[in-house]
Structures are given as structure tokens and as C-alpha cells.
Amino acid sequence: MSPVEIERPRRWDQPFGDRPLSDEWVEKALQQPSMNCIVPEAFPARLPLADLMRHDARLIEAREGNLIVRQGDYGDSVFVLCTGRLLVVVDPEGELGYRHKQDSRKLSWLGAIAQLWRNSSFAEKRSIADPISETGSLTKDGGDSRISLDDRKEFIGRGLPADIQAGEMVGEIAALRRSARTATLVAAEDCQLVEIRWQGIRDLMRFTPDLKHRIEELFRSRGRAHLIEQSPIFSDVPEKLLTAAVKASRFEIHGNEAWNKGLRKWMGDDEGTVSAREETVIEAGDLLDGVRVIVSGFAARITIAAGPAQQTLGYTRPGDLFGLDEIIDSAANGTPALARTSLRAIGTLDLMVIPTDNFLTQIAPYLDEKKLDEQRISRTWSGNLSQGMLDFLVDQRTINGTSAMLIDLDRCTGCDDCVKACAVTHDNNPRFLRRGYRHAHLLVANACMHCVDPVCLVGCPTGAIHRTRTTGVVVIDDLTCIGCGVCVEACPYDSIRTVEIRDQGGNLVVDAKTGAPIVKATKCDLCLGQPAGPACQNACPHDALNRIDFGNPRSLVDWISG
Amino acid sequence: MSPTSFRIPSGAVISRWLLVVVAIAAILWQTQLGLGDLSTSSGWLLLASFLFLGLYGARKKVPFLPLGRVSSWLSLHIGTGLIAVALFFVHTGGRWPSGGFETTLWFGFILLAASGIVGWGLQRLTPSFLHSGDPLFSEEQIPREIAIILQESDQLLTETSPLGSSEVLSHFYRDRLRPWLSAPREQWAHLIDSGRPRLRLASDFSEMKRYIDLEAREPFDELEALASGKLELDRQHAWHRLSHGWLLVHLPLTGVLLVTIFVHVLVVRSHTEGAL
Structure with a gap:
């Protein structure tokens, strides 16, 4: 078979919209008050501002009542409202009914069974002709699929006091923190918005420090309100009191955004080195001036001093409270509130500090003890998990995973049915290796963990690696992946690989200029679209492989003990 | 070796299996009370359990279908296999086989059951030894x-x-x-x-x-x-x-026995109908 030559894919081969943004709209967007600090001269010749806006932004024309983003959906774009007005609604319980999650399109049973004979007989077959991208246009046929909420009149008028006015920017929380949307946005009237994907915003911020500063300020001011209000723990607190407490609170950012860089190099070092990489937010014994609410960031380690080392007791997740028991006990006993444990930031950690007085008067009386207990229990580590195992999982940052592939080597017979199942659901190309990082009988396989903080997304020049809108599963769009390997480098878990691709006829695809093979990034997609979810987990005959969400460590304890 | 490689089934699982065993025993006892032919009813039950045992292999081929985890199917496979052994002794009346065909069938089944039991034991014994080194490699x-x-x-x-x-x-x-x-x-x-x-x-x-x-x-x-x-x-x-070596006995024997059982059923049916 002779190689097929193509032009090496480049960053802007696929614009964000179904067509590049027009010059008129590029100009309009840059004139908006939220964007007018950007100057074209600040951008290098290889990355002209106009080209960046043309390819990394798209125009959205929404009618009154159209849903712009849905709370809980994943997205990493920022919206610049050029005309009209947007309503912002935070609905933690999903009572308004617009938060329902839609499953991605799944294969039918027949379609799934057909994989058995339709799968390719050669490795890494790709379509190199189809120009339609799953991530590029609003819908696959280029149309606008926005849902209209015209029939939900009760929704209109429930916006936050600060609705979004023309000229403002919105969507920065999900974009900066690679998290789910924290509020729903609805067009209060006919609107025109320019949506800029993360790749564009990242470069705009890089070359315009003023814009970076503005966006971070927006994040601080809006983030605390949105993120607190969507936390189920506060759902019983009256809105007025919660708003007052939020106003009195202060927002803190700790840790290191580039926590993944060099992680593997120093992972083999001793505990002291691992701890040194974490920022101590609160030291045990410090006087607490308020309750800390973990707003975002994949985890913070809770420790106590044990001789020369820090003993890990557990870790936090967004929505968790730190210092609650100390503050309540100190109020009851009239003693100073001293932290019983230390809090250390792993990666970036956003905190809200609700001052003690505000917390005790405005929030504590309304907290549901049951919900607090659930949180305490879910963070308790017991059963067959040793201290060493907990240290290992936190040190290795495995706790970032929402679907980490763990293999119990005391049950695994090495039959490789998991790998075979992965192959059969991925056109005969297994998407993980049954090897990885090991502690005692537990193996953390080199399979995508679909992290809470997917740092692999940060540097992608095209947005090919992204989270699916409704499920948050991290996937790679083959058509927009240019094989640059930035995600491979960024993943601290060695879970992404690049592979040489072949065309439909099995011919190796090579660069027409250099003759070098064209590569694409590949990894586990959690069998998205398959009727039964992760095939690896289903296929294990000995229950030796499980996908674990570290947001619920009890599931690991139960599985190991089961 | 870590004790976690041996897992004791939960009380709920054991009681469910006990119910199945009691139900089968009741069917066979009822047959005997009604002066029916115990070997025929146990034969049909044995055939049904044998076919069900074969479904495990089919389930493994389609891990993408929402039919329950393969580990649950393996538990069913093992439980059904043990019941099939009991049914086999009821069916044969605990007698030695006579004739070439019957002997093949008899020893084929015993060998199949024995290989299954050995395989079950090996799969629980071997993981700790298999994974005591580092790094780990698959057989391939x-x-x-x-x-x-x-x-x-x-x-x-x-x-x-x-x-x-x-x-x-x-x-x-x-x-x-x-x-x-x-x-x-x-x-x-x-x-x-x-x-x-x-x-x-x-x-x-x-x-x-x-x-x-x-x-x-x-x-x-x-x-x-x-x-x-x-x-x-x-x-x-x-x-x-x-x-995995035991599968080299277990799988081919399954195929051979499936054909042999099919012939056995045909022969018995034709004899019965002839007699009637």
C-alpha cells in the first residue's frame, strides 16, 4: 500500500463557526466595552488579531427566549454581548426544568452488534475527506439548534439582579476553570453575541494583560455568587441571607495553575517533595476567621502533622466546607476557632471565606445536618484502604478522576478481556494500556480519567480535545485534531497517545511536504455512544476493573472491600 | 497472597442460589411423585443449563450491550455449572456408562466440569502470583x-x-x-x-x-x-x-460436548418415539 499525501492539518483549518466571522463583526466585537482594551499591535505576526477573531469566534443571533447556555452543561467559550440583554438564572435544584441533561446519541443494539463485522482490519483508520467537525459549527448541518424558552414565561424575570447588558462579557467561569456552566443564560430580548472559544480567549489574554485582568475580576465578582448559590448545601438558606453572606465574603485563589507540569518527574520523590509542591492554605492551629467554601479546583488535601510529615486525612471537592465544625464548636464553647487540620491546595483552588459572624447568623441556622453528615461520610476513608493507599492516590493526583480506571491486581487474571472489549468498541483500536501506576494491589491504568480539571484542554490549539456539552466526558474530535501533541504533554497521567493514521483503504497518511506520517491524538472516550457505557468495565469477568469517581470515594472503598 | 482474591458471596446471593436449587429439586421430586421419568426431566433441565452455560461465551463477545456485567454472568455460569453437575448425576443415576457413545458423553462432561472447577480455582489463586513483579506484561x-x-x-x-x-x-x-x-x-x-x-x-x-x-x-x-x-x-x-491454559481444555470440550449432546438428544428422542 502506498502512502496518501495530504497537507498537514493546521490550527485554523476549521473555523469555530460554520464560516469565519466577518470583518464587520470582528470590528464590532472589538469595540465592545469589555473588549476595547485589545490592540492589534500587541499580537505577533504569526497570530494576527483579526485572524484569531475570524477563526476562533462566531456570531450568534438569538431571539427573545432562546437559551444561550444551560447551567450544568460543559463549555469553554466566552460570550461578548453586542446587542440586546441576557438573563442569568441560577437554579441549583433544577426546579425550572431547563437543566435536564440530554444523553449523547447512542448506537442502537443492532448498530452496536454490527461493530463486530464492520470494524476495520487495520489500525487507526480515519476519514480524511469529511470536512464537517463535531465541535465547529452550531449543529452538524451548520444551523442554529438553540432551544427556545418562549413557553416558559415564568422563567423570564427570574434573572439575577445583574443581568448581562450589551457590551458585557459572560461565560468566563466555565472557560477559566474548565468546569460546568454555573448559570443559565437566556435572551431577554433579541440578541447578537460573539462567542469566542477558549483557544481564542487564551491568546487574547496572553497578549492583552488588561483583558486578562478584566476577565479575572469578572471571575472573582461573579464566581463567588454563582458558585455558592448552586451549591446544594446552601439550598435551604433564604436567598436574602445568602446574598448578604456572599456580599460579606471574600474570594481567594490559591495554588498553581500549572500543577501538571513536571508532575511525573518529581512523583517518585519522597513525601516531603510532594508536599512542597502544594500551597498551605490553612495550617492546623491557625485562627479561623470564617468558614471556607471550596468553590472550584479539583481537590485540596486535608492533613495533620505526623512527625516530620503531613498525614493525609482526605481531600475536598467543590462545594465542601472547611472549618465548619471548628467555628460551630467555638461559638458554643466561647473559645477561639483554631483549625484542627491543614488545608493544602493541589492545583488551582478557589475559596470563598464567609466571615464567622455572617456564617453563624445568616447561614448556620439553615444548614441541613443530614447534608452535612453526608458530606462528612463521603469524605471518610475506611475499610480496606490503607493510609499508604490514600497517600498514593492523592500524591499521584488520581483524585482528579471522575472515571479513573482502577485495576485490583488481586483479582485480575491478565486475560485482557478489558483491552479486547475496548478494541471492539473502537474500530479494533484499544484506547488504553493495561499498565500504569501501582500501589500494593491497586493499579491506576493509563486510561483517561475524565478529570475534574482536565488540563489536557488548556493548550489545545483547535479545541479538538474538549468536554462533551452534556456529560462532560473528555473526547477528541479527530477532524479538528492537528496531532500537535500538546495534550499528550499536558496529561500528567500518560493517558493520551498520538497514533499514525490510515485512510479508508488502509494507506498510511503522510504530510505532502515532508513525507512524515500524520498523527492524531487518541485516548479513552468512556465508550460514549455505546449503549452500555464503558466496555472495559462491563467486560471484566472478575470485577477486577472499575471506573471510579473520586468525588465519591466510598465507591472505591465498597468496591475494594466487596 | 492477599485474602481479597477470595471473595465469599453475599448472603443474598447464596439465598438466591438456594432458591434455584430448591426449585429444581421440587421439579424433579414432583416428576418422581407423578411417576414420570426422572432421567427425561433431569435430561431436559441438564440440556437447558448446558445451553445457558454456553451463553456466557456469547455475552463476552458483546461487551457493548447493556446485558449486565460479565462478572455477574460469570457468577451465573459458575452457579449453573455446579447445578449442572448435580443434574448430571441425577440424569445418569450415578451409574458407570456403557457403550462407546455414552462413555464419550460421560467422560466428556466430567472432564468439562473438572476443567471448569480447576479454572475457577486457578483464576482465584493465580492473580497475586502473576502480579507480584513489576512491570506487568500481558501474555501477548x-x-x-x-x-x-x-x-x-x-x-x-x-x-x-x-x-x-x-x-x-x-x-x-x-x-x-x-x-x-x-x-x-x-x-x-x-x-x-x-x-x-x-x-x-x-x-x-x-x-x-x-x-x-x-x-x-x-x-x-x-x-x-x-x-x-x-x-x-x-x-x-x-x-x-x-x-489461562485450562481454557485450552474447557473451550474445545464445550464445542465437542455440544455436538455430542445434540446427537444424544436426537437418538433418545427417536428411540422414545419409536417405542411409542
Whole structure:
């Protein structure tokens, strides 16, 4: 078979919209008050501002009542409202009914069974002709699929006091923190918005420090309100009191955004080195001036001093409270509130500090003890998990995973049915290796963990690696992946690989200029679209492989003990 | 070995299986009370359980269908298999077989059941031994890894290399070490956890050390490290073979028995209908 030559894919081969943004709209967007600090001269010749806006932004024309983003959906774009007005609604319980999650399109049973004979007989077959991208246009046929909420009149008028006015920017929380949307946005009237994907915003911020500063300020001011209000723990607190407490609170950012860089190099070092990489937010014994609410960031380690080392007791997740028991006990006993444990930031950690007085008067009386207990229990580590195992999982940052592939080597017979199942659901190309990082009988396989903080997304020049809108599963769009390997480098878990691709006829695809093979990034997609979810987990005959969400460590304890 | 490799079924699971056993016993007892033919009813139940046992293999082929985890199917497979053994003894009345065909069927079933029970035991015993080393390799990876070790060793022993210039060592490599490196060896010794292969290797290298110049010490240590790696591959290979080898009996026998049972049913049916 002779190689097929193509032009090496480049960053802007696929614009964000179904067509590049027009010059008129590029100009309009840059004139908006939220964007007018950007100057074209600040951008290098290889990355002209106009080209960046043309390819990394798209125009959205929404009618009154159209849903712009849905709370809980994943997205990493920022919206610049050029005309009209947007309503912002935070609905933690999903009572308004617009938060329902839609499953991605799944294969039918027949379609799934057909994989058995339709799968390719050669490795890494790709379509190199189809120009339609799953991530590029609003819908696959280029149309606008926005849902209209015209029939939900009760929704209109429930916006936050600060609705979004023309000229403002919105969507920065999900974009900066690679998290789910924290509020729903609805067009209060006919609107025109320019949506800029993360790749564009990242470069705009890089070359315009003023814009970076503005966006971070927006994040601080809006983030605390949105993120607190969507936390189920506060759902019983009256809105007025919660708003007052939020106003009195202060927002803190700790840790290191580039926590993944060099992680593997120093992972083999001793505990002291691992701890040194974490920022101590609160030291045990410090006087607490308020309750800390973990707003975002994949985890913070809770420790106590044990001789020369820090003993890990557990870790936090967004929505968790730190210092609650100390503050309540100190109020009851009239003693100073001293932290019983230390809090250390792993990666970036956003905190809200609700001052003690505000917390005790405005929030504590309304907290549901049951919900607090659930949180305490879910963070308790017991059963067959040793201290060493907990240290290992936190040190290795495995706790970032929402679907980490763990293999119990005391049950695994090495039959490789998991790998075979992965192959059969991925056109005969297994998407993980049954090897990885090991502690005692537990193996953390080199399979995508679909992290809470997917740092692999940060540097992608095209947005090919992204989270699916409704499920948050991290996937790679083959058509927009240019094989640059930035995600491979960024993943601290060695879970992404690049592979040489072949065309439909099995011919190796090579660069027409250099003759070098064209590569694409590949990894586990959690069998998205398959009727039964992760095939690896289903296929294990000995229950030796499980996908674990570290947001619920009890599931690991139960599985190991089961 | 960690005790977690042995898992005791929960009370709920055991009680569900007890219910199935009681139900089957009730069917057979009812047949006997009604003066029915016990061997016929037990035969049909045996056939049904045999077909159900075969479904496990089919389930494994379609891991993408929402039909429950394969681990649950394996539990069903084991439970049904044990019931099938009991049904088999009811069906045959505990008598020795007579005639060639019946003997084939009888011994085929016993062998199949025995291989299944042995396999069940092995799959619970072997994981801790299989995974006691590091790094881990799948059975398919081991030949490739062995080839890599052989290639790297050959490179250390080229004529121009410091090691290759030692005649004694070249002889040792060509006559002893290289043949040992080229394929999995001493499988039984690894299965009984004998220290002999490691001791022999250490002794061989210790004997050769005196013939090594100071400048060749580093590549010599590299060669010893490669040989140690090969030893670990041999160990894992042996446990892989033991862990999965029983399937070489279990799976073909299933196919043979399926055909034999089909013929048996046809023959019995034709005789019964003829008699009627």
C-alpha cells in the first residue's frame, strides 16, 4: 500500500463557526466595552488579531427566549454581548426544568452488534475527506439548534439582579476553570453575541494583560455568587441571607495553575517533595476567621502533622466546607476557632471565606445536618484502604478522576478481556494500556480519567480535545485534531497517545511536504455512544476493573472491600 | 497472597442460589411423585443449563450491550455449572456408562466440569502470583519483550564491544545465555516459586565476572540486568500459561460436548418415539 499525501492539518483549518466571522463583526466585537482594551499591535505576526477573531469566534443571533447556555452543561467559550440583554438564572435544584441533561446519541443494539463485522482490519483508520467537525459549527448541518424558552414565561424575570447588558462579557467561569456552566443564560430580548472559544480567549489574554485582568475580576465578582448559590448545601438558606453572606465574603485563589507540569518527574520523590509542591492554605492551629467554601479546583488535601510529615486525612471537592465544625464548636464553647487540620491546595483552588459572624447568623441556622453528615461520610476513608493507599492516590493526583480506571491486581487474571472489549468498541483500536501506576494491589491504568480539571484542554490549539456539552466526558474530535501533541504533554497521567493514521483503504497518511506520517491524538472516550457505557468495565469477568469517581470515594472503598 | 482474591458471596446471593436449587429439586421430586421419568426431566433441565452455560461465551463477545456485567454472568455460569453437575448425576443415576457413545458423553462432561472447577480455582489463586513483579506484561506482550531483550543483549556482545572482545564471555553468551534468553524457560520452577533459576543466573554471572576488564564492567552489569528482566518475563509467562491454559481444555470440550449432546438428544428422542 502506498502512502496518501495530504497537507498537514493546521490550527485554523476549521473555523469555530460554520464560516469565519466577518470583518464587520470582528470590528464590532472589538469595540465592545469589555473588549476595547485589545490592540492589534500587541499580537505577533504569526497570530494576527483579526485572524484569531475570524477563526476562533462566531456570531450568534438569538431571539427573545432562546437559551444561550444551560447551567450544568460543559463549555469553554466566552460570550461578548453586542446587542440586546441576557438573563442569568441560577437554579441549583433544577426546579425550572431547563437543566435536564440530554444523553449523547447512542448506537442502537443492532448498530452496536454490527461493530463486530464492520470494524476495520487495520489500525487507526480515519476519514480524511469529511470536512464537517463535531465541535465547529452550531449543529452538524451548520444551523442554529438553540432551544427556545418562549413557553416558559415564568422563567423570564427570574434573572439575577445583574443581568448581562450589551457590551458585557459572560461565560468566563466555565472557560477559566474548565468546569460546568454555573448559570443559565437566556435572551431577554433579541440578541447578537460573539462567542469566542477558549483557544481564542487564551491568546487574547496572553497578549492583552488588561483583558486578562478584566476577565479575572469578572471571575472573582461573579464566581463567588454563582458558585455558592448552586451549591446544594446552601439550598435551604433564604436567598436574602445568602446574598448578604456572599456580599460579606471574600474570594481567594490559591495554588498553581500549572500543577501538571513536571508532575511525573518529581512523583517518585519522597513525601516531603510532594508536599512542597502544594500551597498551605490553612495550617492546623491557625485562627479561623470564617468558614471556607471550596468553590472550584479539583481537590485540596486535608492533613495533620505526623512527625516530620503531613498525614493525609482526605481531600475536598467543590462545594465542601472547611472549618465548619471548628467555628460551630467555638461559638458554643466561647473559645477561639483554631483549625484542627491543614488545608493544602493541589492545583488551582478557589475559596470563598464567609466571615464567622455572617456564617453563624445568616447561614448556620439553615444548614441541613443530614447534608452535612453526608458530606462528612463521603469524605471518610475506611475499610480496606490503607493510609499508604490514600497517600498514593492523592500524591499521584488520581483524585482528579471522575472515571479513573482502577485495576485490583488481586483479582485480575491478565486475560485482557478489558483491552479486547475496548478494541471492539473502537474500530479494533484499544484506547488504553493495561499498565500504569501501582500501589500494593491497586493499579491506576493509563486510561483517561475524565478529570475534574482536565488540563489536557488548556493548550489545545483547535479545541479538538474538549468536554462533551452534556456529560462532560473528555473526547477528541479527530477532524479538528492537528496531532500537535500538546495534550499528550499536558496529561500528567500518560493517558493520551498520538497514533499514525490510515485512510479508508488502509494507506498510511503522510504530510505532502515532508513525507512524515500524520498523527492524531487518541485516548479513552468512556465508550460514549455505546449503549452500555464503558466496555472495559462491563467486560471484566472478575470485577477486577472499575471506573471510579473520586468525588465519591466510598465507591472505591465498597468496591475494594466487596 | 492477599485474602481479597477470595471473595465469599453475599448472603443474598447464596439465598438466591438456594432458591434455584430448591426449585429444581421440587421439579424433579414432583416428576418422581407423578411417576414420570426422572432421567427425561433431569435430561431436559441438564440440556437447558448446558445451553445457558454456553451463553456466557456469547455475552463476552458483546461487551457493548447493556446485558449486565460479565462478572455477574460469570457468577451465573459458575452457579449453573455446579447445578449442572448435580443434574448430571441425577440424569445418569450415578451409574458407570456403557457403550462407546455414552462413555464419550460421560467422560466428556466430567472432564468439562473438572476443567471448569480447576479454572475457577486457578483464576482465584493465580492473580497475586502473576502480579507480584513489576512491570506487568500481558501474555501477548511477553514474546515481544523477550525479543527486545535478546536484541539488546546481542548489541552488547558485538565483536567490537568491550564485552564481545572477551572470548570466555562470548562463548558463555553464545552457548548458554543466548539460548536461555531466546524463549521462556524453566516454567515449572517458576510455578513452584523455586529460587533455582535466579540462583543459577547469579552464579553464572558471578563466575564470568573474573574474566571482565574494568572497562567492560558497565556493559556486563547491563547484561545481567537484561537477564534479570528475562527471568521476570519467564515467571510472568509461566503464571499466564497456568492461569489461562485450562481454557485450552474447557473451550474445545464445550464445542465437542455440544455436538455430542445434540446427537444424544436426537437418538433418545427417536428411540422414545419409536417405542411409542
